Amino acid sequence: MIVYGHRGAKGEAPENTLAGFTHAYRHGIRHFEFDLVLSKDGKPVIIHDLTVDRTTGQKGAVANYTADELAAMDARRNGTPWPRKAGVPSLEDLLDEFPDLEHLQLEVKKDSRQRLNVLCNRLTEIVQRRNLYQQVAVTSSDTWFLQQMRRRDTQIRLGLVTEKKFPRPVNLAARLHCDYLCINWKICSKAIVEDAHRRGMHVSAWTVNRIHDMLELEQQGVNSIISDFPTSTRMFFDNRANSVLALTRSDSADSTGEPAALPTN
Numbered sequence: 001m002i003v004y005g006h007r008g009a010k011g012e013a014p015e016n017t018l019a020g021f022t023h024a025y026r027h028g029i030r031h032f033e034f035d036l037v038l039s040k041d042g043k044p045v046i047i048h049d050l051t052v053d054r055t056t057g058q059k060g061a062v063a064n065y066t067a068d069e070l071a072a073m074d075a076r077r078n079g080t081p082w083p084r085k086a087g088v089p090s091l092e093d094l095l096d097e098f099p100d101l102e103h104l105q106l107e108v109k110k111d112s113r114q115r116l117n118v119l120c121n122r123l124t125e126i127v128q129r130r131n132l133y134q135q136v137a138v139t140s141s142d143t144w145f146l147q148q149m150r151r152r153d154t155q156i157r158l159g160l161v162t163e164k165k166f167p168r169p170v171n172l173a174a175r176l177h178c179d180y181l182c183i184n185w186k187i188c189s190k191a192i193v194e195d196a197h198r199r200g201m202h203v204s205a206w207t208v209n210r211i212h213d214m215l216e217l218e219q220q221g222v223n224s225i226i227s228d229f230p231t232s233t234r235m236f237f238d239n240r241a242n243s244v245l246a247l248t249r250s251d252s253a254d255s256t257g258e259p260a261a262l263p264t265n
Contacts, residue, residue, distance in 0.1 A: 001214070002224035003234045004031040004105060006207050007048060011228030014076045015055065016046045017086035018097060025098055027231035031224070033105035033139075033182075033206070036091060038119040043067040044091040044126070047075075050111060054078055056088070063115065091123075095130060104132075105182065105204065105226070107161060108140040116145045124152040133157070137180045137202075146176050159204070163187060170195045180204055182226075185213060190220040197221065211236060 008020030009029070016034055024032070035048040045067055052058045052065065056073040065073075070088035091106070108119060127136055138149050139159035146158050159180025160173040165187050173181050173196070181196045185205040196203045205217050206226035214225055214233065227233045 001218055001222075001237050002031055002103075003029065003230050003237065004033045004103075004204065004224055004226040005029045005230035006226045006228050007034050008032060009228070009230050010079070011209065012080060012231060014079045014082050014086045016048060016088070017075050018089045018093065019082060019084065019086040021094060021098065024230050025101075028234060029230045030100070030102040031104070032101065033107065033204075033226045035107045035109055036119065036123070037062045037109060037111065038115050038122070039067040039070060039090070040064060041066040042118055042122060044106075044119060044122050045070050045088055046091060046094060047088050048109070050109060052088070091126065095126075095132075101135065104136050105159060105180070106136060106138050107182075108138065108142065108145055110140075110142045110145075113144065116142065117148065120145060120148045120152060124149070124156065127156055128153065139180060139182050143172070143176060146178065150177055159202075161206075170199065170201070173201060174199050182206060185217055185225070188217060188220060188222065193221045 005024040007015035008017060009024040013020035013023040034046050036044045037047050037050060039045045040063055047062055051061050052073060055075045055077055057077045058073060067090045073087050074085045075088050076082050076086055123138055127133065133155050137157040137159045139161050140146055141161040149156060149158055157179040159182045160176060160178045161182045162169040163184035169181060169183060170192060179201060181201045182204045185208045188205050193203050202223045204224045204226060205222045207228060208214050208217060208225040209228050217225060
């Protein structure tokens with residue numbers, strides 16, 4: 001099971017901060033899902049809300065602040081306690097800090113069309129310049145924005161973020177030529193997953209924080225889960241895989257009288 005850290009590691013460190021991403025990265029997480037909003041000076045910055053009020057304690061729209069001003073804020077408010085100040089980073093700050101990340105889901109929130117149009121241009125330029133076609137999927141619940149991304153570059157992978165069964169999410173994602181179906185785990189089902197897979201989509205369920213729910217989604221065939229607690233979630237799946245491998249080797253040794261051979265490649 002692929003585990004994406006939600007907003008970095010929202011349940012373990014301040015959400016959408018370099019501190020949170022660093023925490024998860026040090027524990028082996030290489031897949032992340034997070035939110036992007038356009039700053040005053042036209043840079044994609046990593047923040048969930050269209051305002052800075054909830055996470056920084058300051059007031060006003062993200063659109064009123066430059067990327068440098070946002071980076072100088074303290075985004076630890078209303079989140080997991082953290083000993084050091086953590087600002088609002090830009091997307092390029094994150095990419096510079098962690099060049100070996102395996103995959104990112106970049107969720108763009110609903111905003112004015114004028115601002116979304118600029119953000120669309122900025123994201124396209126970043127993906128092209130850094131050659132992130134294999135490492136990035138741009139996701140949104142805003143179908144207009146997804147259409148604009150597709151117009152800019154047909155090679156950029158897109159994902160529909162959905163939390164409603166109607167209209168049928170797989171059909172909508174297919175009409176938008178999406179590669180990812182990013183679905184609220186509570187409405188996910190085996191039928192939806194199978195339909196998405198028939199159309200070549202990766203199914204990613206959000207936000208999943210209980211092992212029981214993760215295992216149920218695994219049975220349904222989802223490709224990945226997005227969790228507030230990525231490090232403990234990754235540890236669970238790694239430990240389970242190691243236990244199965246040890247049991248398999250033990251069974252092999254019991255049947256032959258010799259230790260099981262390790263793979264050579």
